[in-house]
Amino acid sequence: MALPHAEERDLIASDISAYLAKQTSKEMLRFITCGSVDDGKSTLIGRLLYETRQIFDDQMAALEADSKRVGTQGANIDFALLVDGLTAEREQGITIDVAYRFFATSKRKFIVADTPGHEQYTRNMVTGASTADLALLLVDARKGVLEQTRRHSILCNLVGIRRMVLAVTKMDLVDFDQAAFDAIVAGYRAFADVIGIDDWIAIPVSGLTGDNVAKRGEATSWYDGPALLDHLEAVPVDSAAQEAKPFRMPVQWVSRPDQHFRGFAGLVAGGAIAAGDEVRILPSGRTTRVARIVTMDGDLPRAIAGQSVTLTFAEEVDCSRGDVIATAKDPPHAADQFEATIVWMADEAMTPGRGYWLKLGTQTVTATVAHPKHQVNVNSLEELAAKTLELNAIGVAELTTDRPLVFEPYRDDHVGPPNRVLGGFILIDKLTNATVAAGMLHFALRRAENVHWQALDVSRETHAKLKGQKPAVLWFTGLSGAGKSTIANLVEKKLAAMGRHTFLLDGDNVRHGLNKDLGFTEADRIENIRRVGEVAKLMADAGLIVLTAFISPFRAERDMVRRMMGDGEFIEVFVDTPLDEAEKRDVKGLYAKARAGELPNFTGIDSPYEAPENPELWIDTTKLSAEQAAEEIVAAITEFERR
The missing domain is CATH 3.40.50.300 (P-loop containing nucleotide triphosphate hydrolases)
Known part of the structure; x- marks a missing residue:
């Protein structure tokens, strides 16, 4: 007997709700593809989207038509066209901008950032890496490890990506030769040991044929590791480690819809907070207790890292955008002089002593950068003397801000996830408003704590x-x-x-x-x-x-x-x-x-x-x-x- 229409609608609605609830509960993995130019990044992502059934029929038809127009050889489909959206990218056959794609499997949700391989667009690669949990580093089986491969590895390590996959691509073009794969893995292992990357796996893949992308390929019977998608579904995510950290929430906005409500909105950057917990407002140092945790869906008893919430306090205390709300028992520090690693991303070289806007979380201050202590040679990892930093250069320098910054070292250990919100910053040119550099704070300089302003009696x-x-x-x-x-x-x-x-x-x-x-x-x-x-x-x-x-x-x-x-x-x-x-x-x-x-x-x-x-x-x-x-x-x- 057929169901009445109302019951049928209710059953469909119930199935949809259950599906959405299941998708919402899935864990999220953010990863990037990086490496040298034309190593097959866009093709591999396109293949992942295809294998996980993320392409609609009309998209597939358009893709097949586009592939015929560009004259793809050896296959009917050019999967790179799924990701390379800019006209210039399609014309040149390269990735220029960062392209973000979402896909999901029965086990996990994914956001992948396809980043450019050209040295000219290293700044875009850093942008994609800044929020990633894992780096998928591609190496062309015909070319091996190149300078840009090493550069991207160093940058991934600097921004705190702890897990990497070395995907040796285009294995079909070397007849799936195990010796070629083993030579690349051995060469990369020596480099990874030097820069301190120890959590990585190597996988031979072909984006064109699909071997070892979603399932093991018959052409690589000598390989006994997981397929790429299997590994991505199983690799641990750092969300639990982020929740275990002390509570931190930079204030993004002071919410004052009427005279009866005053709340402080922001993204919980680390740890957890519950109603009634004692917190400290920095840099002022005032303490109070959390009265309510408010969200769009109502009040919460507890908030954890990754959630956007509005906090209200038990007492009226001074707090504004740029302040940091932290647990009273273990607050971060504030200082105005630091050592930092800087990745210079502007065509015009860094000018030591010039004032730049520095944005750290929701804080914005004026910062001056001293002459670099050294610049890193991405090939030999030598520390070279430098008077400034040119485009794509990586160096270490001291910087001074015009007022104290609430901060944490970007990497306070080599186990937990990085403190990206209170440890990672960007520099902005005051004249053009262009982002010219990204940086990671190491520590505050001791002189910032030891030198105090002496109060004088004659004003x-x-x-x-x-x-x-x-x-x-x-x-x-x-x-x-x-x-x-x-x-x-x-x-x-x-x-x-x-x-x-x-x-x-x-x-x-x-x-x-x-x-x-x-x-x-x-x-x-x-x-x-x-x-x-x-x-x-x-x-x-x-x-x-x-x-x-x-x-x-x-x-x-x-x-x-x-x-x-x-x-x-x-x-x-x-x-x-x-x-x-x-x-x-x-x-x-x-x-x-x-x-x-x-x-x-x-x-x-x-x-x-x-x-x-x-x-x-x-x-x-x-x-x-x-x-x-x-x-x-x-x-x-x-x-x-x-x-």
């Missing part, structure tokens, strides 16, 4: 009151020959005549003493301005009106000095002179030497000048004489003092 306000003036820094910037020193000198004379206490720091004079060890490279120019900024700040603390006359060509460094000063105390004076006019006034002959190639890195010729965008004072020297400019600046200072 900067007292110094200023004794002098009867408001401290300020007048920062004159402009091209060489613009007239900065001339105008600054006139301004100081007028202020001195008015009884003001001043001091003029001139670019040429400072380089005879304080900065005599610095040259004119971009890094040296940045350090020159940093030192002058620190001196100007000390003089402003003494209550002086400080005048500085420096080309200071980069906005980032002028902004760095601005941040050192109190609100309104930094007055940027742009002495605007066209380049051709500055050359006419060149009594020192510097422009002529620069044009002749005798003065490298000369601003305006072969080194850029970034004009201020919103200076407090804009002096057009084509319209004002030096005397008129000085009068205008003094008038502005007088108005500043009245505020």
Whole structure:
């Protein structure tokens, strides 16, 4: 007897609910494919999707048609076309961007990131590796272990991927020769031992024929290990280890829908938390207890690593985005100086001393990177001396932040999973907002903990009151020959005549003493301005009106000095002179030497000048004489003092 329609619908709905519940309860494995270019990464993923029945009939028909158009040899289907979605990828037959694919079996869910093999796109490979539990490292059976194979192995190890699969691909092109496979495995084993990779397995595969992808292949009867999919289904996942860590949750958002609710939302990065547990808010150090754990589906008694929740507290305590909520018994530390491994991902080389945005979890600070301690040679693993880091370089350097960061070492041991949220960071160029580097914190420098600010009884306000003036820094910037020193000198004379206490720091004079060890490279120019900024700040603390006359060509460094000063105390004076006019006034002959190639890195010729965008004072020297400019600046200072 046929079921009534209502009962039939209920039965179908029940089956769907049971299916969805089963899928939700499955464990998730995130993995990446990496290795050198054209080692068959996209083809292998396409084969995995095909073997796990993740391709619909219409997709299959389109794939067969596309394969015929590109002229695939030796097979009817080019599985790489399933993953290579960009037009440029299909045209060139390579992977450029990171392609993420989801598939599932009866035992586990998977998210795979197909990452590019070209050295040019190493930055994209690091992006894919940053969230992976396992790395599937592909090696072409005809080519063996290459430089990019070693580079990707080092990067996977650096970002904390503990488990790897060495998939020796295209075995069909070497007639499934065991000797070729064994030689590659032996060569890789020697390299893996050196860099400390010990949890790995080697599998001979063919994405084209499917041998050892979803099931053991007859052509490799000499191989007695698991098929790739069997291994992926069985390999342990680090979720349990992440839950065993102390509780950590960076605050992503303060939820305040009405006056009766105030919660703190974020992703639990490690450990577990229950209602009633005592927590500490960092970096302030305040403690309180968790009142509620709120989710979209209602309140939870307990939250674990990987869950997104909103916490409310028993008391009203100060907490905002960027703070970290941690267990009160075992909180992380905060520091402002660190040693870190840096993977440089920008075409423009790293500039030591320049300020970059550093993002760590939900925290964003300004960070300056020192000259690298060393750079890693990916072929020999030697530690090489380096003055900077170029595109795709891997190095170790110290960095300093403008305020303390709540952090944990990226890898605090070699057993547990990495502390990616509080140990892994990115650097962002302040001018272009482009991500230029990824990094892993090693430890805080001891000097960050041992050197404390000494409280002084005579304050900067007292110094200023004794002098009867408001401290300020007048920062004159402009091209060489613009007239900065001339105008600054006139301004100081007028202020001195008015009884003001001043001091003029001139670019040429400072380089005879304080900065005599610095040259004119971009890094040296940045350090020159940093030192002058620190001196100007000390003089402003003494209550002086400080005048500085420096080309200071980069906005980032002028902004760095601005941040050192109190609100309104930094007055940027742009002495605007066209380049051709500055050359006419060149009594020192510097422009002529620069044009002749005798003065490298000369601003305006072969080194850029970034004009201020919103200076407090804009002096057009084509319209004002030096005397008129000085009068205008003094008038502005007088108005500043009245505020």
